[in-house]
Amino acid sequence: MANSAEPRDLGAGVGTRPARSPRSFFRRWLLPALVIAAIAGAIWFLEYRQDGASYDPSGRRYGPVDLPASLAPADAAVEAEQGDFAPDFLLEQLSAGQVQLSDFRGHPVVLNFWATWCAPCRKEMPQFVDAYQRYKTDGLVLLAVDMQEGASIIQPFAQERGMNFPIALDRDGEVGDEYRLLGLPTTFFIDRGGLIRSVFTGPLEERTGDTNVQGAIEPGELEKRIAEIMTPAGAAGP
Amino acid sequence: MGLLTPPRALWWLLTNVRFAMALLAVLCGVSLAGVLIPQVPLNVRGDSAMEANWLDSQEGRFGLLTAAIDRIGLFDLFHTGWFAVLLALTAAATGAYILSRCPGVWLAITRPRKRVPDGYFENAPVRAQAEGPVNLSHLVRTLRGKRYRVEVTPEDEVTYLFADRFQWAQLGSLLTHAAVIVFILSAVVSKVDAFESPLFLAEGTTLPVFPVRNPEQLQVQLLDAHGEFAADGQPLDYRSDLAIYRNGEEVKRCSSTVNSPCSYAGYRFYQAAYYGFGAEVQVRDLATGNVVYQETLALAARQSSPHVVIANSAGQTVLDQTLVLTEELSAGDATYRGTLVTLPGGRLLTIGLRQTQDGADLAVFEPGSGGGTGIALLLAEGQTGEAGGLRVTYARQSMTPAADVADFPSPPEAAAGRALGEAKLQLSNVVYGTERASEGNAPAEPAGGPPLLTITGLGPKPMVLEPGQAATLAGYEYKFLGQREFAGIQVKRDRSDYLVWAAAALIVLGLMVTFWVPRRRLWARISSNGISLAGQAPAHADFARELRSLAAEAGARPVLTAEDDRA
Structure with a gap:
């Protein structure tokens, strides 16, 4: 390991100044400097890097928000779980303005997380379009939350497919994170009281006729889940 | 050694020059073995069945030693635990050497013996x-x-x-040794931190780089894919025009080639593959006007298609085209895949192809001819025959890109509701992606006409569509939006690159200092x-x-x- 060309050092001991261990330089100066630099770097990374957040015109940050106290008991569980109150959020809407989930309290809500790049989402979307047409007069709200895409991509897609329901843009994925998505599409069925009655991960693509598409659900499954949330608030427990 | 405590003994070992030399010699020998002995290919690693097959293939070379070589990991040497231990020991020995030398070198520089x-x-x-x-x-x-x-x-x-x-030149050898540690550190960083994700995109489509919910999510849109080919069909270059999105905003637009990737936020987008045979299809529900299906499908299968030339008794060519075969036909004991051809004047022929051991036979059927089998002509590739006043030439067999699509929308009126069924799509007259031409260098007006998409399985008759053309069937409109190309894009980030550069700089600097000053x-x-x-x-x-x-x-x-x- 040692360089054979390197002469043997004669060692110390004849110096004119009092001997001071060279290790002290590292301990006194270099090590503290490195530690300080590392801490400063960590602070910069955590605090000053862009988080990609966006805000509505009144300065409210888009993303998850606290569920208003008047909409749930103080000890109520607010989680993205069946039987719990659906976590609230404020998001930019594709058409214009913003949309807040809790504004739909009193309505049954089908909350669908999707993206245009997601093939199963594309497959199931016509069924949501049909279902919305059938039940919107009964107060059904279909809220499609697009994950981390921009309006330029979503707009033509939604227009071509007749998606005439609210489409929200979760640009940084924070709402998807709050709802602990395992993948796309994922659909939450929320009743009039704001409780999540069921969660479905994967495409709600119904099997029809003799066809046997892998992963397709039983005919009437979507209708059944919608019927569960259409019942008046308080008519059925979580 | 007997007097040393375990930590001191370890320190002695790691700072021992002979131990370091022995370690390096072993590493060199083992690495040489890793070069000479075939290593399990990357696409085989992790798949036990494929690994077993690969090992079987090595028995011809290594015979009885194959199992023993496999047991000690020599077929996957650079990924074995003991090789990692050797590397770690080398890094530890180098680090210990540097640490042990630092105080003495520092003293010799700052307070030399005078x-x-x-x-x-x-x-x-x-x-x-x-x-x-x-x-x-x-x-x-x-x-x-x-x-x-x-x-x-x-x-x-x-x-x-x-x-x-x-006096400062004495640090040169330490720099060179430090470079070894940085190299090994870069390997560790690469192993722990490196990110790689393959994307297979069709023109006009977008795919995310990370799994859903990743706050750093990026999306890649393939705007255009190009493949350039030599006259002999050899690929010269592939290029993809990409748009990269973050938080819903387009943040970069760039071109990526094999050797010149597009870069954004530390990620590199390499052109890894090209595939030219895709078809974009749209299905619209006529009752609502809504699109219910729009996909770009990769036609990855191949369907035999005969190129047939037919001339009438006057010598005029009445048919000269590659036929897309859409139906199963039976004639006697044989089964043919064929299609119905209408000649000028309304005369009907059924032309079929039967795969044989030597190639494929072309059969021409005409109502009322051919005796028991109904076959008027049976031709091998390159042959010409005459029957019923027609001269038929089976010019050659070609392959048409095809795909069986399991979840293709069936017409609602036929299925009494929205349904998905299996359809077969075949793309003939492809103008690019032919391994000779891409969108950028294909002729504007190809001799064979525009690409034709043939869809079977939806109704009694096949649907044949040109780009932009639509056909309606029982409540749905089926539209062929055009031939599309695909690109394989490899997204990579490896921050160990910086360490590798730093280590290289340290080595060069250390050697320059040691030998020049x-x-x-x-x-x-x-x-x-x-x-x-x-x-x-x-x-x-x-x-x-x-x-x-x-x-x-x-x-x-x-x-x-x-x-x-x-x-």
Whole structure:
């Protein structure tokens, strides 16, 4: 390991100044400097890097928000779980303005997380379009939350497919994170009281006729889940 | 060793030069073995069935030793635990060496020994002597002219001199050793932190780089894919025009090739593959006007298609095209895949193809001809035959890109509701992606006409569509939006790149310092009788010659030693 060309050092001991261990330089100066630099770097990374957040015109940050106290008991569980109150959020809407989930309290809500790049989402979307047409007069709200895409991509897609329901843009994925998505599409069925009655991960693509598409659900499954949330608030427990 | 505590013993081992040399020798030998012995291919690793097959294929070469070689991991040497241990030991030994050397080197640089015992001038490996009066001030000027740091210490009747040059160069070898650690560290960082994700995109489509919910999510949109080919069909280059999105905003638009990837936020987007046979299809529900299906499908299968030329009795060519075969036909015991052809004047022929051991036979059927089988003509590839006043040539067999699509929307009225069924799509007259032409270099008006998409399985008759053309069937409109190309994009981020560059810089810097500016130290004892010089410098510095020259500069007469005579 040692360089054979390197002469043997004669060692110390004849110096004119009092001997001071060279290790002290590292301990006194270099090590503290490195530690300080590392801490400063960590602070910069955590605090000053862009988080990609966006805000509505009144300065409210888009993303998850606290569920208003008047909409749930103080000890109520607010989680993205069946039987719990659906976590609230404020998001930019594709058409214009913003949309807040809790504004739909009193309505049954089908909350669908999707993206245009997601093939199963594309497959199931016509069924949501049909279902919305059938039940919107009964107060059904279909809220499609697009994950981390921009309006330029979503707009033509939604227009071509007749998606005439609210489409929200979760640009940084924070709402998807709050709802602990395992993948796309994922659909939450929320009743009039704001409780999540069921969660479905994967495409709600119904099997029809003799066809046997892998992963397709039983005919009437979507209708059944919608019927569960259409019942008046308080008519059925979580 | 018996007196050493375990930590000290470990330290002794790691700082031992012989141990380090042995370690390096073992690493070199093992690495050489890894080069000479075939390693499990990347696409096979992790799949036990494929690995077993691959091992079987090695038995012809290694015979009975195959199992033993596999057991000690020599077929996957660079991923074995013991190889990682060897690397870690090398890094630890190098690190320990650097640490152990640091205090001494630092001391030698900042507080060098300025006075040596008189005996050292008699037995130093590099020394010189000269007799006669010495011009000390001239010697000091000469040394300072050569950028030596000089200190003179008079003592009684003798004057001692110490001169030092390039003292910081002593750090050179430490830099080179540090580079080894940084190289190994970069391998660790690469293993832990490197990100790689393959994307297969059709033109006009978008895919995310990370799994859903990743706050750093990026999306890649393929705007255009190009494949450039030589006249013999060899690919010359692939290129993809990409748009990259973050948080819903387009953040970069760039072109990516195999050797020149597009970069954004530390990620590199390499062109990894090209595929030209895709078809974009749209299905619209006529009742609502809504699109219910729009996909770009990769037609990855191949369907045999005969190119047939038919001339009438007057010698006029009435058909010259590659036929897309859409139906199963039976004739006697044989089964053909065929299609119905309408000739000018309304005459109908059914032309089928049957795969044989030697190729494929073309059968021409016409109602009322051919006896029991109904076959009027049976031709091998390249043959011509005549029947019913027609001269039929089976010019060649070609392959048409095809795909069976399991979840293609069936017409709602036929299925009494929305349904998905299996459809077969075949793309003929492809104008690019033919392994000779891409969208950018395909002829504007191809000789065979525009690409044709044939869809079967939806209704009683096949649907044949040109780009932009639509056909309605029982409540749905099926539209062929055009032929599309695909690109494979490999997204990579490896922050160990920076460490590799740093390590390379350290090695170069260390070697330059060591060999170009070797540290020189010299001690002189000057008396009325003459001057004795002793020095230390790496062997390649030829310091002995410099010492003799200095003695001469000082005005004394050099005394030749036995070593000088040998030199």
